[in-house]
Amino acid sequence: MGVCSTKGFLNFNSDLLDFEKDVGDYVIVHELLHFFVPNHGKLWKSLMRAHLGDYEKMAEKLKIAQTSSQFPANEENA
């Protein structure tokens, strides 16, 4: 998904285009911050919050979107 790439350039899966705008923002800011902060430590978290606000909600949405596209099981009818 382009998240946590440490190669110094960005490559995003085209699936990203289907996501809501805030989820796209989350992925982009997440990656950009890794140019300055190589981990998910306190500094990274406070920068995420400064740029995005409630970024944890966005992360959760992204996780759900990734999970449902990788495992398209129909859990609603389960």
Ligand SMILES: [Zn+2]
């Ligand atoms: Zn990361």
